[in-house]
Amino acid sequence: MMTVTGEALATLPAGADLSPITVIGTEPIRQSFGGETLTQAINSRRAPGVSRVVLNPDAHVGYGAPVGCVMVSPTHIYPGPVGVDIKCSMSLLQMDLPADAIDALPLRKQIIRAICKRVPTGAGRGQRHAPKSRSIDGKLGFKIATEGASKQVLKKLGIPKSWADACEDAYHTAPDGSSDTLAARLEWMGRTRDKLDRIESKYRQLGSYGGGNHFGEAEVVHVLDSQRAIAEAFGLKDGCVAFLSHCGSRGFGHDLAVAQFRTLKTAFQKQGLAFPAGDPQLVYAPVDSPEGRDYLCDMAMGANFATVNHLLINDLVLEAFREVFPGVRGELVYFISHNIARQEPIDGTVQWVHRKGATRALPAGHPQLVGTRFESTGHPILLPGNPRDGSSVMVAGEGASAAAYSVNHGAGRRLSRTKAKKQLVQHEIDQGLAEHDVVSNCSVYPRDEAPDAYKDFEEVLGSVRKAGLAEEVARLKAKFVIKDGAAADD
Template sequence: MSAEFNPQMIQVTGGATGFIPAPENKGKPITVIGTKAIRQTFDEKCLEQAMNSRGAPGVTDLVLNPDAHCGYGAPVGCVLVSPTHIYPGPVGVDIKCSMSLLQMDLPADAVVDRGVRRALINAILERTPTGAGRGQRSARKARKVSTVNGEKVLIEGASPVVCAALGIPQEWASRCEDAFHVGHDDTKDALGNRLAYLIAEGKIPNFEEKVIQLGSYGGGNHFGECEVVELVDNQRARRAAEVFGMKDNCVAFLSHCGSRGMGHRLASGQFRTLQEKFERWGIALPGQDKELVYAPLGTAEANDYLDDMAMGANFATVNHLLINALVLEAFQEVIPGVKGQLVYFISHNIARRERVNGEEAWVHRKGATRAFPAGHYSLIDTPYYETGHPILLPGNPQDGSVVMVADSGAEKSCYSVNHGAGRCKGRKAAIRELDQEKVDAGLAKHDILTNCRVYPKDEAPAAYKDFGEVLRSVEEAGLASPVAKLKARFVIKDAELGLRGAA
């Protein structure tokens, strides 16, 4: 590892805080969140990407969260702020990849029986396909989405019309970080015009095939997970849990997915377009990294990206809401009479317009989660103004996940926290190094069922950072406090057809 990109370059300011001087010491340093153990997980490529991103045109702030690791242009687990430029890389190709949590009134002992859990897994898979290219046709009880409704999803997000057409409870839209996104000029007409152009020009091939991925999980690290809620026993946490609608010792369902093939097509199209223009115009790339292309705000290129990002974000929002509606339907089929309410839907791959350092800027969160505490101006006229909104942090099935609420100290990280544990092993390394029997035995020891005959090694808990240390970093840095712990009872992941149906 070179001296230039070494964890020792981090200047420590507290037990879980530090900074890295900006390139050539020009401007605000990079904010680092993480204990000593976590700081050692930031490898050479991660730090190199952080420095390239901080030195990019128009960037005023960069934050490395505890889950940070090498990403697309910018590290996964970073926050990039610019009042003048928009960057596709620090959003990524899975636009608005997100978390959602569905709380049910079902007591925990209702899912103790393995037969019940297996029936629930099967009922969910009949409705919500898994896998990179799979859509409604591979799930016989999926909700059918027409091309016309697919276009409305992209333009309107979780509007009353869209929710009614897809059987999504309309009140769930109020439990979203953003129920819909508008175009570069703050209108949905801009999205309608942009979508019409993209379809007419053949820029979204196989549009119908992408539309029918609504209501489905993708591959990789996307998942659905049945949880048991354990509320933290203090007054603040109990008050927040009450506002969030969480129920102690009851069943909940946690989902992680994004905008599927539609978002990937929109994002990859933008990367190609901007990279071609950079090459044609001879514009220097930050750190000579073609994944750090950008567009100055107000240009046609920026407007096109903002419109495409908004459409991808709308698709991801409705995808999550539809998945939750289908999951609830599956639970009701197996256990009649179950009721469910969305706790929250929150993204971690998005750029949002917010106020930072007293001025309006675009806050790019790449594998980072919004963390607005009580009293934050953005929470005015929402149920969360007096508590802060729910933060959904997935760990891994064995160590569990958490629901948190932001503290006032989140200001130091541009009101953001990590989106999960973060990888400590690449996929190829995990497949090569981890023992399959140990991976499966770990889940069995914790009585966690899955839809996979063998659990994917590249998604095993050992492929991710120590979740306890990650959470300690968040709490010690004063960013957020826990409200509830989530204990996994079963997990749904992408698996080859021949490997499904574990006993």
């Protein structure tokens, strides 16, 4: 049973001699979790080597650990709380285009077509599905996976070098700090022709969204009057168009993650080890073991791919806008992950912070921001809601320490995909979006991605504010959405 400690704070006991789980959420949010989500959180807290677990307001059932949780360990790495879409992330591109420039519906459809010619959507889709995409050969794909957003990679793709400074992490290395170790492992993975062909086929998905809940969304930025100084520091432009993207490491990261789950499960079985709570989805490895080092290498390569995937998408989106509005300028506000494990100082020691559907939230003056452009403000937090009710840019406060310097990664699902398809009515979805002047590239908007499939975004944001984790800087209002779906009629 939870113990309520504040308007949007509670604790959930996990057993004797274990610190309780920190729960972020108002009463309506806490009621939304459900028994299976809480059981997964408890199982995660009881798992070997885990020192802390946080349940965020968007939490729902996930792979071993809940989506919307933070799991901290000084000694162990857990693939489940990273997930199969390694470094699934958010990015925000700010343009100097006034909002009224895209008021006309035909103009918005023209921009959508220009983007879709460059950035494909859908599982398994890549460059050959977008005639104006950028070609990625095996040599460049290898460099992207092992170097991330290096100067050479960005130059080769034509992406502004300055955008690397607007990334939570522009590149990831092996545990020994080397990209050479990643290169040796990737060469080993492609040791046969069929394996190399599959890897190179995944490279060609770079610059694409994929399916499910991934999207691109044109926004109008509304800066809060009280936050204009921070908004200016972030590079936000009140009343102008921005573009919000949600995607990850595509098939490249998925293959790495699935192979790691298979390898680690086999290692457990050979050693006769018991899975935490009997759940093979909570398989783990000590970080200093050969299995742990191999996983961290693979996670780093998936994360590098995801980083460059976002940067390329943003550059292609800006190119598409320039096709319609010659001379428009754009800068990357921020790129931030919500499916990653990172080493961070927590509770006085450096630990592995696993964020599964959770977003890093470092306030002004945090040691990890020293020397960055966000040292005096805290970094931008990008929280997607839904195209009907908007999304948010926030900034962390000192209270974020209570949640391992993390917040939720969005609204979180209220209905499973199956229930959403059964319970939600198509014409009501379409009418709701039309009433809010939102169009999409889909001839039929997917019911399992409808706004009402997700939790009440205002209640979720209210939980973050009331818990003292972060404050809103700007609200983003959607003008059009690009998702996996049939092309819209002209």
